[in-house]
Amino acid sequence: MSAVNRKDSLNQFIQQIYGRPVVVKLNSGVDYRGVLACLDGYMNIALEQTEEYENGQLQNKYGDAFIRGNNVLYISTVKRRT
């Protein structure tokens, strides 16, 4: 059944992006860039070396950050910045 395959490949994909830099956008519009440490079924997200961007401006830096899933608009991978 295709649903199972999609589920598997989604899990596989999420496994692949652990430890990689991601951008998490919240419903409020604020972006968090950091290294993905954890992502669960509720879209709860743990990031390391987190940078908070508001309107493209760096606002804050955090060591570890935990974002509650219901606020997450999307998560996407980013190219590692040089």
Place this chain on the structure above:
Amino acid sequence: MFGSLLRKFLRYLFLVALFEMVVLTTFITPTEGIKLELPNTSFMVNQREIGDGTLYITESALSWVNRVSGEGFSLDYPHVVLHAVSRDTSSFPHENLYVMLDIPWDEPGENKAQETSDENGDDDEENSTSNVTELRFIPNDKGMLDAMFHAIRECQALHPDYLDTHSDDDEEGIFEDEDEEGEYDLGAGDSAIKEENTETTNGEPRSEEPMEMDAGQFEDADCEPEN
């Protein structure tokens, strides 16, 4: 009698205004499910220092009580949008545990009175995010920051999204019910996992097909409620 009630109410309003709409009430020390109890922790709301006190991270709530006045607050975990260990002393002079809330501070638990948070705008920067409250817990022992972070994280996991409870699906999470909640763009490979359907993150159930509006579709609808 009604007059005295009104007076009490006005007095209450006055007291609340004195505290700049921050609701700190007489506090009952938590006794159950305490993950972490941390005395000598100062507390700030939106850059404003409240005082020194004790932080309680319990399974049901995040609480803090002022050491001097005995006033404090309790906060449900679903309001915690984000929490983080902030060690960047260029943006804030002390290492702290940063907590962002999705509600204005004056009425925790109720998403209203947005305009009041603008009134006490000490800083211009607050106005851009007046619906959001920023808390900072500054422990005397900076070595506790990681323990605080992980304790809150564990308690967060105990309180999944309450908006989701009316959903017919089981609550295993996005992977189990993704079939009904839109496609994931796996073909994009490295570039993204984006949910096409952003509403689902709010816990709103969605039908698979976009609804077609048809002028006549409710023509035969019964005006009387069924029950």
